Amino acid sequence: MPFSFISRSIKAAALVCSGLACYARARRSKEATILTFHGLRGGKSDPQVLDYSLHLPVEVFRQTCAMLAKEYQVISLADLVEARSKGGSLPDNAVVITFDDGYASNYELAFPILKEFDLHATIFVTTGFLDREEMFxxxxxxxxxxxxxxxxxxxxxxxxxxxxxxxxxxxxxxxxxxxxxxxxxxxxxxxxxxxxxxxxxxxxxxxGFDDLPAAMRPMTWEMACEMSFSGHVDIGGHTHTHPILARCDTMSMRAEIATCRDRIHAEIGELPTLFAYPNGGSEDFTRETLMLVREAGFKAACTTVSGRVPDNASMFQLPRYGSPESVWEAKATVSGAFETLKDWRQRCQKVRSML
Ligand SMILES: [Zn+2]
The missing domain is CATH 1.10.720 (Transcription Termination Factor Rho, Rna-binding Domain; Chain A, Domain 1)
Incomplete structure (x- = not known):
């Protein structure tokens, strides 16, 4: 187990056990939070896969969903976008669950848990991956x-x-x-x-696609349709081949976004309204990317820039937290304990610099 994982979990557990998560949850109840997951994995790691950072153990996801269902209000991303763009109200302690890429494990492992706890999620799919045209x-x-x-x-x-x-x-x-x-x-x-x-x-x-270890496999369009029709999942866009859009020229950026939209429309029967930028860091998309995503008919787009969703959030640069690696980290993240601690640190530094 990597040291960074242990230290992150210990820090998160300390924030929860000290009561800071409880305090932050009450003080920051009006702020919404969006969580990003990718794939899930059950049981042991497969030695054929080197990078498991994208595939969270299913038990951690299950514990996180149980906690969210009990202590938070899980809403759909579409509802958050509607409320934030039209000045509507959100329930206190609102949390949105999202998945990127379109792994089969979203259907096989996450979907049963979403149904069990009656939760909603948005899955951003890379359409060429689901078409089995090109793996990542x-x-x-x-x-x-x-x-x-x-x-x-x-x-x-x-x-x-x-x-x-x-x-x-x-x-x-x-x-x-x-x-x-x-x-x-x-x-x-x-x-x-x-x-x-x-x-x-x-x-x-x-x-070839048949060589992919289980954790890396794409979901099928049948899986995506079944999840979409269940009412527990919205399917959003994540480009056609998952390029970092800032590294593309205008023509290929436009094609990536439009092909993705059209493939989802053709398979699911609805135009997608939600998008997530591949890689998603602030350097991974440009002002032109934002314009092209909007031009293609999307209503909102998510980044992977960490942070809570403020009242005045830009709908095309919604911040999201990365996948929590333990239920402690999930609690510390959605409560706002990490931000509260950061705010306190900054205030202390300010006071120190004034003395
Ligand atoms: Zn991705």
Whole structure:
């Protein structure tokens, strides 16, 4: 278990047990919170997958849903957008659940839990992934490093020399982290070529959809339809092939957004109104991206920039928290305990600087 996970969980547990989460929950009840999940995994990790950061253990998701159902008001993202854009009111302690990418585990593991606790979620799907046209480039990199026979690769990228150690599972994970940072910097037009070059250097073939380990598999459109028709899930857009939109030219950005919208419309029978930017950091989309998403008919778009949703939030830059790794972290996040602690720290620093 990585140290950062343990320290995050201990910090969160301390905030909850000290009563700060309770205090923050009461004081910040008017602020809404949006949580981001990706895939879920049941049981043990599969050694074929190096990066499990996108696939939360199902038990943590279950405990989080049980806590949210008991102590919070889980509302749909569409309701939050409607209320915030038209000045309507929201219930106190409103929380929105979202999933990105469109993994089969959303249907197999998350959907039964959403039904059990009568909760709503929005799933942002990458339509080319559901069409089984193209898997995510980061999945190809994960599988390439995981299946390589060699123990070391010297790799030049972005003018830097990386020494990628591949001797053990842990070393492969570290090398993957190093590589992903660099690959995300590339212009979108160069990305897949670079991944193919890496596969060739590692002497592994390009994987097919049938090679994907269970956690990485896409949901089918039948799964998406069943969830959408249940009333527990809205299907939103997350582009067609999951590029970082800021690295795309205008034409491909527009095509990514429009194709995604049209594929969802064709399969689900409704035009999607909600969108999430791939990767979602403040550097991963531009002012032009916002305009193109709006132009395509979407009513709101989510980032992965951390924060609570203020009254005056921009509908095309909605902040979202990353997936909590424990129920303690979920509690500390949705209550606003982390923000309250941050505010106190800032005030203390201000007072200190005045003395
Ligand atoms: Zn994504």
């Amino acid at each position: 480039w980061f999945q190809r990199v994960d599988l390439a490093l995981g299946r390589a026979k060699r123990e070391l690769l010297d790799w030049k990228i972005n003018g830097r020399k990386l020494r990628l150690y591949l001797g053990t599972y842990a070393l492969r994970q570290q090398s993957l982290d190093q590589l992903l940072v660099e690959l995300k910097e590339l212009p979108d037009a160069d990305l897949l070529g670079e991944v193919s070059r890496l596969e060739a250097a590692l002497e592994v073939s390009e994987p």
